[in-house]
Amino acid sequence: MSAVVEPTSVAEVIAPPAPPAVVDVEALLAPIPGDNPVGENLQYSGLYDEIREARRSDDNLEQGDWQHEVKTAGWPKVVELATGALATRTKDLQVCAWLVEALVELYGFAGMRDGLKVMRGLHEQYWDCLLYTSDAADD
Template sequence: MFNVAQLLQPVSAEQRCGEDLSFGPEVDAIARARIYDDPTLEQGEWETALKEADWPLVASRCADMIATRSKDLRLAVWLAEALAKTRGLRGLGDGYAVLAGLCELYWTDLYPLVDDGDYDQRIGNLFWLLARTPFLVQECAAAAPELADAEYCLASLIALERVVDTQLGADGPGFSAAREAVQSVVRALAPYGGSVMIAESAQATDGNVVMASAGGLHNRTQALQQLRLVADFFRRTEPHSPVAYLAERAANWGEMPLHVWLRAVIKDPAAIAGVEELLGASPATE
């Protein structure tokens, strides 16, 4: 069982983040284990066996080194990739959780160290994983993911985004493409509460995951959830638009009894009484 908390324990009392292993042979060995040949490339007449990455080895060694040797952001993003390759969306979520914990608990001393206020290396490591996320999610989605795993992955990604935003502010890498990739899986799975297969022809060319759909909305809970997804979309893409506010407000109203809703939108007690009498709505007992 993968243990996120164990990887977030200090390496030692003397050196919480351990040592810098950036140029050590252990990191070089992991880098070699990640190398694989692209099966879609033309080999010509000298056809050879394709090299495959050893993802279980990458995951195991990265986790061990983070726990016992070095709190290193590059090892952490490699770990997240390897976990996605070996354990799907649940693994990718664990990878995000490790990254969020490292950035929150060890930001001052985390490797790579910050040189005179220059965070470029750390930003580059995070950007690399976020850019890879839509492709990793697409691979995971093809393996019939579970809703719980997709939701966990999304929650971990959002937690990472919040920590990075706290640490880097406007200088941090963009999360929108990665978040949308995971959200698209959650949206597709949420109405069904279980695993579904992805139609091979439904893979989007822009990196977003398109799931096979089995119909529209079936109950009010799903409808309210869709309103909140609409609000989230416009909040991210058009923050100046009133649509996000109105959709969120409509979703909140949808969960209110009529007498509560009337008091939320009408402030005149006499007017409320008149509307309640007209509609036959009984006021709540005080």
């Protein structure tokens, strides 16, 4: 028989403790060292290609005679690349959007919470000089 844990306050019943943070939001929002607090535009760097490839996954369809290994998205790699870039190289909204996507895939609502905190923080702190690049090719 398992013991029933009674809440110690009304607040615990209404709002149970939130899951721990999945990324360091403050570190991702810190200005990039140097003259430009939003860093560099990485749209044409290898980083964008690396993240796109990590996000890519093959459809799990019947392959017939042309069988090959199905590629699955590497969400941990997306988080690694995006957090590294946002903390040290750029405050790019596209990179942040990819981070949010990966955090949701890996951590569900806790990932969405932290990813959107980063997105909101970028808007609030760097609105006048934010880097944004359209990812129309992925739409």
